[in-house]
């Protein structure tokens with residue numbers, strides 16, 4: 001017994017010395033340094049690369065790494081443009097983290113390229129960015145948008161070591177953010193659809209720096225957060241989509257009952273701020289990103305139900321005669337509101353003028369009547385005289 005105790009003490013002592021040695025002479029992560037992850041590590045959380053219906057960016061819960069790819073078409077990124085992207089990313093990611101807390105989720109987004117320079121990549125474009133190529137699917141511009149997307153898929157495959165990123169950051173969820181130092185008409189996200197070509201497993205947001213409208217306004221953090229949410233299964237709530245079962249009736253319902261939802265995009269009522277996100281993740285978007293198991297809308301709009309959590313499925317055919325319906329954009333709404341206000345003001349002024357004319361006329365008539373009766377009185381008086 002005593003012998004055992006002595007031996008145990010000896011073992012405890014040598015373990016303590018060994019631990020002290022480790023602490024003194026190795027970095028804090030030395031214990032994890034031998035952990036290498038491969039695609040064939042069956043049963044491990046990081047083993048389902050190219051197999052998850054959720055695509056490369058899986059669930060907005062726990063850890064996700066965002067890899068930033070700065071697209072350069074020759075004129076280079078200025079320090080201030082890059083700082084703008086970093087600022088917007090921070091506000092957008094803080095917003096997603098805070099919204100997660102409201103739903104009891106622990107959102108940890110690893111994106112800061114200042115802290116993690118190995119998450120920053122640069123892609124040189126062969127030809128200058130063609131401007132409004134991000135939204136159209138037709139014509140030459142549509143073709144060049146498709147080509148750009150294809151080029152980025154290839155670039156990721158050749159230049160980014162996914163297994164290294166998974167291993168280093170201990171994640172199984174990776175999103176790609178392609179930043180374009182240019183103006184465009186739309187920020188666009190390409191999510192993975194189960195049963196679609198596996199080459200599209202990498203989920204990418206294409207985020208342009210500014211809008212190519214007359215004002216050339218910079219994209220706000222809300223747009224960054226909106227696009228990032230698509231990586232995790234969020235649906236747009238401003239236009240119909242037969243593939244995801246988003247119908248015109250459902251859009252109207254979402255617009256009327258959840259007017260603050262960030263996925264209403266430009267149709268959301270309210271202001272799009274430079275320094276904060278004022279939209280919200282409502283229960284509808286929370287369902288699509290897997291934060292809520294179910295929502296009451298599922299019984300009224302069964303087509304919106306998701307087959308797999310936080311995922312898209314390439315099963316419903318895009319119909320030629322689908323019920324295309326888009327909510328009016330915030331700018332159009334504001335314009336029509338302004339026009340409506342102007343019309344109301346003009347109407348009030350017209351009514352005012354009419355009222356004043358009537359009052360003046362009434363007073364004139366009254367005055368004339370009084371003058372006439374006074375005259376008649378005088379006449380009568382003079383006649384009597």
Ligand SMILES: [Zn+2]
Pocket residue numbers: 226227230235236265
């Ligand atoms: Zn969207």
